[in-house]
Amino acid sequence: MQRSSSMRHIWMRRSAIQRRRIKRVLIGAFAASAVLVDAGAAAAQAAAANEQVAISTPPAGSAAWVADHSLGRALPDPATADATTVAAFFASLTPEQTLRLVAEYPLVVGNLDGAPVETRYQANRVAIAAERDRARARAADQKLDATTRALATSRANDSEGLLAKGRQILAFDPRGRGLVSEVYGDLGSAQRVSVLVPGSDADLAHFDQTADPLRSPAGMARALVAEEHRQAADGHTAVIAWTGYVTPSGLGPDAVTSRLADVAAPRLERLLAGLAVTSAPDAPPTLFCHSYGSVVCGVAAPKIHDTRTTDVVVFGSPGMGVQGAAELGEGVRVWATRNPTDWIGNVPYLEVGGLGHGSDPTGRDFGAVEISSAGAAGHTGYLSPGTASLHNFGSIALGDYGDVTHPQS
Known part of the structure; x- marks a missing residue:
């Protein structure tokens, strides 16, 4: 009996060692594949990568909000209230009551899916200004070290940029690297709504980049809405750049597991539930999922569709966490593309012990509708002007499926 117990202990120890070795091999494979294509940037990212702390709890001020009974009734709990309950609550308020809640709890109101979008824009301006001033x-x-002061200066500048006239910030949370989502267009009148779900390294500091805009969520969203207007000048559309989750940093361990996506998916589901009661498009919002964002969309997909079909467009995808589109549910239609120069095509399309993200969405047997990305280059070139991928994204967003082009067989 003692010998059997000893052998079992040895076997379990060897299994644990083997699992750790597999993890190191897969992480190395993901990073090394990218390094082969872009040695400098990818290697630097892989070396600097750290595991990230996912944000799953309501924003600062939520405890005080829940404890506030000054209106003579309970306020909807940000952790548990559904979008319909939140919408009904705000509909019952007087303008004065709404303004007071915005002033006292800007982070809560600004991140509360189901609250009126204009109220959220107002609350987030208050929250962003407070974060700018704090930074x-x-x-x-002068009591702080130079590095800390420099980081604070960057945070102040990033926050100040979000306060520019005309910007519509749908969500803002300064915790950690910072979460921010922005609306382009009028959500109230939009007949077609798109949500752009970015991949690694998307955060407040990288939300809106001027040097290389298509590397940032804001730049990609602007390119998509511009394409929609080019194709349908009189169309009523809106695009949301949604950096509503903690993304992986670089090509480290987080990039090869679904850990962050598992936390992000319910947040994406709440966003869509909020849009369902605060906007009235002709069709469910179309999801555009880039890189690791396609993992988030894959986790969320089975719970986001209703009686109408939801279009999910994945590009530069490492996988969606499934072996085929059928696993995402009958109400989801997947469109996929990857250009030949995108380094993501060199990563292993597999899943072993929770590492990796499953089959290639552009594969023949996956079940997605493959679309052309002719003219696109690299991992972030899919929304570049004149590319087939940008044209196709605009057509899908508008529901003009007959205008979508496909790779030549």
């Missing part, structure tokens, strides 16, 4: 104070604090 400026830290930047000027």
